[in-house]
Amino acid sequence: MGRYNGPFFLPLFFLCFSSWLSLHSSADTSTSKLSQTQTLIMGNLYRSLHSSLPNANWNTSDPNPCRWIRVNCSSSGNSSLVKSLDLSGVGLYTAPNSSSAARFFDLLCRLDSLESLDLSANSLTVIPGFFFSNCSFLHGLKSLNLSSNMLYGALQNFSSFSSLETLDLSHNNFGGAVDSQLDGLARLKSLNLSANLFTGEMPTLGKSQGLEELVLSANSFYGQIPSDIGGHQNLTLLDLSQNDLSGSTPEGIGKLSKLETLLLSSNKLGGLIPKSLSNITSLSRFAANQNQFIGSIPSGITKYVRVLDLSYNSLGGEIPADLLSAPNLVSVDLTNNKLQGHIPNNLSHNLYRLRLGGNSLNGTIPETIGNLSNLTYLELNDNNLDSQIHPQIGSCKNLTLLNLASNRFHGELPEVLGSLRKVVVLKLQNNSLSGGIPDTFFELQVNLSVLDLGQNSLTGVIPSAISRLQSLSNLILEGNYFNGSIPDTIGNMSSLIELRLGGNRLSGTVPTMPANLRIALNLSHNLLSGSIPSSLGALTELEVLDLSDNGFTGEIPRFLAGMRSLTLLDLSNNNLSGIRPAFRNYVTVITSGNRYLINSSESQNTSRSRKKRSPIVIIVVVISMVAVLILAAVVVLLISSKRFYRVEDESPQLGESNLQIVNGCFVTANSIHRSSIDFSKTMEVASNPRKIILKTRFSTYYKAVMPNGVSYSIKKLNWTDKIFQMGSHERFRQELEVLGKLSNSNVMVPLAYVLTEDSAYLFYEHVHRGTVFDFLHKNLVNVLDWPSRYCIMLGVAQGLTFLHGCTQPVLLLDLSTKTIHMKSPKEPQIGDIELCKVIDPSKSSGSLSTVAGSVGYIPPEYAYTMTVTMAGNVYSFGVIVLELLTGKPAVSNGLELAKWALSHSARSSEREQILDPKIAKTSLAVRSQMLSILKVALACVSASPEARPKMRNALRLLFNAK
Incomplete structure (x- = not known):
């Protein structure tokens, strides 16, 4: 597979607004001080950071570095040693072959007493090789966190970190196989390699017998689960979800007597569900959904389990009589299998979620359903259930979702x-x-x-x-x-x-x-x-x-x-x-x-082809037309005189000419924008409906040309139906200032705002050439070619990944092709990023599904979860990708595109048929790329939020599609 071997984002000092000031030091506050050597190193480290990150706010007013924020020391007598350094989310960026990066890591490597180092949530793309071989703390470091960066390439050799207990490399771009790079980590207790691009067989990690947590999810590991997995007797968490693992699950997994969470979802695993799982008394959560398991569900499997998800498999037979009865059981999902027979009568009183839809169950709803006072979600749809709807369901007072559709x-x-x-x-x-x-x-x-x-x-x-x-x-x-x-x-x-x-x-x-x-x-x-x-x-x-x-x-x-x-x-x-x-x-x-x-x-x-009219008819028609014209002229004169009168005495009421500015404020530090923007000029523009360039669900866009000739897009938000909740002007300002500090070429970032009594007006750089919807469905260009569509997908994915990766993730209330603006046919910008900050759906007269999102882009769970989520944004993104692949709108003939695409792509042979004919007539290599991206889109619009990839992973898959 071809891979993208570079960073996803432009070099940025800050991915998101840092919250350092809100964090407090947990350092030793004793009077003991660092050695002169470590004090010098910490001072140089501060200067190295300060030169590139002047706003990092590392407080050095205290001469003792042990009292600096995010620095922990341990003391012995009158001396102290730096033991822990937390530099997560401060905006660190390292470019390949960068001298500043080499200096920074060289200073870190001199802290020989360091036991814990956290560099997560930054923009690191490379780490110098000497970090893995010559650091003074190599044999003493116990915890290393490099997660949520942009590190790429093959995995380095970590064997020299002989004391390492916790290693987190998740959410990066590492690729290739994991072979011997982790050998020698005999003390390792927690390993997280999730959300990378690793391939090859699942690593065995035979020397790490003390391993307690192993997370390998969201990669491309293939082959079988190693038969000796049962040898890791201390495992409490095993997450192998979202890979390409196949074959059967080894019975030896039942020997993991301390296992609490087992996640095998979204693989190609088959065979039977291991009966030995019922022996694990500590097992609390077992998810093996979206695989190819067959046979019956083993009896006793939920004896200790609280959450069970076996949905979207090929399990058959009857539901075991004891499956739903365990007192600890709170959630069961068996959706879309081949189960038959009756629903067992013995139901756990603690169940809050029961999903049995898409099977062949018959009989009636058990009367004991009325005893489930905590039941919140009940889905029994698409079965063969008979008789009347049992009135005992009315006793389930906490039900939020009740789906009994498509039964008898x-x-x-x-x-x-x-x-x-x-x-x-x-x-x-x-x-x-x-x-x-x-x-x-x-x-x-x-x-x-x-x-x-x-x-x-x-x-x-x-x-x-x-x-x-x-x-x-x-x-x-x-x-x-x-x-x-x-x-x-x-x-x-x-x-x-x-x-x-x-x-x-x-x-x-x-x-x-x-x-x-x-x-x-x-x-x-x-x-x-x-x-x-x-x-x-x-x-x-x-x-x-x-x-x-x-x-x-x-x-x-x-x-x-x-x-x-x-x-x-x-x-x-x-x-x-x-x-x-x-x-x-x-x-x-x-x-x-x-x-x-x-x-x-x-x-x-x-x-x-009509014959000539008679002269009388023509005369009558002409006279009538003349009369109408005379009458129209009189009306025009009257209107004109009235308008002139109003101009002289009242001023014309075009739109909202009497807008009163309550507050106006800049949220950008850019001096050019600050000197260009004229708030009063904005109010003139917003009073003129002829200046409108776009209307979306929550916003109206105007084009405003400032006195110096610079153009801006002005977006008006309407505070209608109490949907928009500003709170105070100060809170509104704070929210927008956070957004104003963001910097990404694929995100529309506010520059300033004006508040009136009932509206807010936000300023943006004017780049509007239409929306993706306009380009795709209204023929703003003759045909949006494949390279342009691919660039749009990547741009939107990059912008959304950026927003989700912020220290305080920015979620989108409404993501659709109508809210993505185009700078050019290949340069998209995500708009409306502030809506989730200023809209309170609970204040609306409608539900969240009414407020959040556009038709066709709303994930199914929004109908009952009432929460905007990252997974919901991923669903909307998947619909956008499907639009670009198929050329169809999000809703066509009353059918949502996501549902249509899922139903027409069940077989691989059918998938090529759903591509837009305007772009499908191309080379085999390009069609192969399109089909690879189609798989990504289908994963994004999965009915299960848990099965959807994270945006960062979706972006990687797009980059590496071929």
């Missing part, structure tokens, strides 16, 4: 489900449920975000009380037998982004719909009539509109052709007439089955 449940909806006041996601679709929607359901207005009752046999009218569910973002009632009219109150559901009422017997006209609808509005296959209402024009973010198979009459409104967000419009099989408007080329429009509808091209041809 029948009978009426239990009223007791309305007592689940904490439920966020309720999915009961694809069953045989009947009757109406119980009134108790409308008591779930505080938390319920997703309600899916589609494809059942429900009857009656849709109650107007449904509008009480003000947190609801997704309402799906399609494929039932609801009748009557759509309740007028539905327009009051302000959080709704998806509404599917198709396939019912609804009649009457279409009422005003919720203005925030974005994913889809599906009213197809009903008995609706009348004209298509003009109120639909207010749905400015709607992507799918399906009104097919109804009785709509009249013409197709022209506002539909002006809805920029639409990707699918289905008006087929109605009674529409007139001329069909021309739509944008990226919109799929279906109008078949309307007898009297004429395409615009047909209309033009017909008009050319």
Whole structure:
């Protein structure tokens, strides 16, 4: 495999804002002092750091280095020795062949008493060779942490560090095999090599018999787990996840009597689950999900385990009777296996997560489910469960997610489900449920975000009380037998982004719909009539509109052709007439089955072939046109005079001309920007809607040209619906100052801000040439070629890796192709990095899934976890990569791209078919690169957050794709 052998980022002194000042010294505060030699070394070390890191704030006002922050000493009598040095996250950068790097490590190597050295979370790319052979502390160092740097190449030989007990090399770019480099580390207790590029067979580490923690995850180790793994009797943690390990798991692993955590997830392991695992009394967590295990689940395996994850394997047979009963058991995930039989009755009272979806289980939900007072997540979907939904589920008062979809449940909806006041996601679709929607359901207005009752046999009218569910973002009632009219109150559901009422017997006209609808509005296959209402024009973010198979009459409104967000419009099989408007080329429009509808091209041809009009008709038409023109001229004159009057006496109210600056502040130290930016000029620009260059979900962008000719992008944030929570101006300033200190070419960093009473305006360097969405889907360039798409992927990945690697990681609330700005076809910049800092979703009238993210980019877990995470950002990134690979938008025809790609890439032979035809006609080598990147994208959009790679690892995989 070809590898990238250089740093991922431009040379930076600081990856992120250092929090040194908040840390306190734990040094010995006695009066004992260092020897003259060590005092001199520490002074030189300070000067070496200070020359390149003047803001490191290493306080040297105290003449005794033992009282400096991040320095620990031990004393003996009147003398002290430096024992521990913590330089993590201070922005150290070393370039290859750098003299300053050599001097820095030379000084470190003279501290012969050093036992612990932490250089993690910096920008180190190389470490001089003498560090591993000639350091004075070689035989005394016990702990070495080099994690989260940019070190690359083959692993150095660490055998000289004979006293080393803890070695952390995780989150770097080391590659190649791990053979003898770690031989001789007989005292090693903890080894972490995770998130690198290591290949070859898993290292045996036979001489490190005292090993307690071994973490090799997120590499490319292959082959079998060594059969002698059981010889490491002291292991408490063994993490081999996210590699390419294959074969069966050795039974000898059951000899690890002290093992507490065993992680084998995301490999190619097969065979049976070792029965010997049930002998490990200390085992608390066992995860072997996303492998190829077969056979039955061994009995007794959860006797001591608290967390079990065997999802996405090929396990069969019945669930052992004792599997779910162990009193310590809190979480079980057996999703997507081949399990049969009944769900055992004996359930642990401490279970808070039970996921059994995607199997072939039958029978009923056990009555004992009502005893699980801690149960938070219950997923039994896609099985063959029968009978009625057991009312005992109503006793699980802490349920947040209840998914019983795609089973054979029948009978009426239990009223007791309305007592689940904490439920966020309720999915009961694809069953045989009947009757109406119980009134108790409308008591779930505080938390319920997703309600899916589609494809059942429900009857009656849709109650107007449904509008009480003000947190609801997704309402799906399609494929039932609801009748009557759509309740007028539905327009009051302000959080709704998806509404599917198709396939019912609804009649009457279409009422005003919720203005925030974005994913889809599906009213197809009903008995609706009348004209298509003009109120639909207010749905400015709607992507799918399906009104097919109804009785709509009249013409197709022209506002539909002006809805920029639409990707699918289905008006087929109605009674529409007139001329069909021309739509944008990226919109799929279906109008078949309307007898009297004429395409615009047909209309033009017909008009050319008409016979001459009679003179009388022509005269009437001319007179009418003249009258209209005269009337229009009078109106224009009246408006002009009125406008002139306002200019003279009132000042024109363009936009927001009376904006009052509450506070304006710079967050950049750059003197050029400080001298260029004019806050008053900004307010003039923000008052003029003609200066708008882009609108996103939370922001409006303006272009402002300052008096000296320098252009800036001004972003307005709206504090609407109490979503944005500034707190005080001081807190807001502090948050932005942290962001203002970031420096990465792929991240839009704020330079300054202005606060008004209800808005904030942020300043950025003006680089806007459109967004990735514009380039890809609106044809800003003829065809976005493969080299440009690859550069965009790398740029976004680099920017996101940078943000996640900060001392205080920066998470993105909304990452999509519409929030990534383009400096050029190959230079992306991530925008909206401040949203997570200034938005408080808990203050919104909607759920997190309503606030966080754009449709198609939102990870599935956001629907019920209510937390923005790094794994969620990785999911959004994966969707962006899929867009660039397939040329398809994140949502197309109502189907999310991530789900479509996963379903169409189950077989390797099918994967090439989903590539964008515009770029797929290329050499075999380039197509191979595309398919390698497709694997990365599919891993990023995994349904399981734990299975997604870290951004740093995803970036490496992109760099090394071939």
